[in-house]
Amino acid sequence: MPHTAVPHPAFPSSTTASVAARATGLSKVYGQGETRVVALDSVDVEFGRARFTAIMGPSGSGKSTLMHCMAGLDSVTSGSARIGDVELAALNDKQLTRLRRDKIGFIFQAFNLLPTLTAQENITLPMDIAGRRVDREWVGRVVETVGLSGRLSHRPAQLSGGQQQRVAVARALAAQPEIIFADEPTGNLDSRSGAEVLGFLRESVRAMDQTVVMVTHDPVAAAFADRVVFLADGRIVDELAGPTADTVLDRMRRFEAAGRTS
Numbered sequence: 001m002p003h004t005a006v007p008h009p010a011f012p013s014s015t016t017a018s019v020a021a022r023a024t025g026l027s028k029v030y031g032q033g034e035t036r037v038v039a040l041d042s043v044d045v046e047f048g049r050a051r052f053t054a055i056m057g058p059s060g061s062g063k064s065t066l067m068h069c070m071a072g073l074d075s076v077t078s079g080s081a082r083i084g085d086v087e088l089a090a091l092n093d094k095q096l097t098r099l100r101r102d103k104i105g106f107i108f109q110a111f112n113l114l115p116t117l118t119a120q121e122n123i124t125l126p127m128d129i130a131g132r133r134v135d136r137e138w139v140g141r142v143v144e145t146v147g148l149s150g151r152l153s154h155r156p157a158q159l160s161g162g163q164q165q166r167v168a169v170a171r172a173l174a175a176q177p178e179i180i181f182a183d184e185p186t187g188n189l190d191s192r193s194g195a196e197v198l199g200f201l202r203e204s205v206r207a208m209d210q211t212v213v214m215v216t217h218d219p220v221a222a223a224f225a226d227r228v229v230f231l232a233d234g235r236i237v238d239e240l241a242g243p244t245a246d247t248v249l250d251r252m253r254r255f256e257a258a259g260r261t262s
């Protein structure tokens with residue numbers, strides 16, 4: 001039963017209200033027999049609402065798998081993945097599709113923009129597909145925040161890589177999803193454009209109470225987050241609040257050293 005204690009404002013408890021997504025004992029196993037891979041091994045993690053969380057860890061540690069399971073893009077083998085109060089395993093395909101469409105925003109390394117549509121049309125496409133009314137005022141604010149006001153009638157080919165990624169960020173933000181999952185969102189960008197995009201994500205969390213979960217290899221990118229969780233071999237092995245690029249790098253080096261001696 002949920003406890004009913006009133007949380008002290010300075011110490012928000014991890015009740016549903018403050019948690020946008022939660023994994024409990026989440027395991028994911030691919031294949032069987034000789035090809036069996038335990039990608040996630042009983043992961044417990046919460047992603048706070050209106051928080052920016054980075055997921056880091058060595059290649060193959062399970063970062064993308066965790067994100068895909070939390071976003072309903074992949075099924076879980078055991079344990080639980082929830083968005084808000086919704087247990088993803090309890091949904092059928094149609095309900096999952098609707099949940100992804102209505103509650104989740106995605107930003108991937110490949111921008112996934114439609115080449116024949118303008119920036120504006122790409123930004124509102126998910127809402128148009130869902131038959132949702134477009135909140136023009138909100139979209140205007142998003143477009144201004146990501147600095148695309150002068151580029152709305154351009155098609156993707158007429159935009160730089162950084163601008164295209166900003167369109168992808170605006171598209172995710174425009175629908176006001178409960179949570180945005182970003183997988184290496186700046187992987188293809190030069191460091192200046194990357195920093196801009198991360199700054200916009202950071203600003204969306206601060207100014208618009210957006211929730212963002214981002215997978216990254218880059219300590220500089222992770223430093224834009226409020227918190228970093230570290231995965232190794234499918235387990236959460238550490239976390240860091242208020243990260244800087246140096247503290248993240250330091251933590252990564254320590255894991256590498258531990259990995260070499262274990």
Ligand SMILES: Nc1ncnc2c1ncn2[C@@H]1O[C@H](COP(=O)(O)OP(=O)(O)OP(=O)(O)O)[C@@H](O)[C@H]1O
Binds near residue numbers: 038058066
């Ligand atoms: N569809 C799949 N079938 C079989 N094994 C998979 C599949 N997807 C991932 N894996 C395995 O699960 C483990 C975790 O993979 P995952 O892609 O989640 O790691 P990652 O931390 O995101 O890695 P990277 O940083 O290289 O992208 C790896 O050993 C990978 O080979």
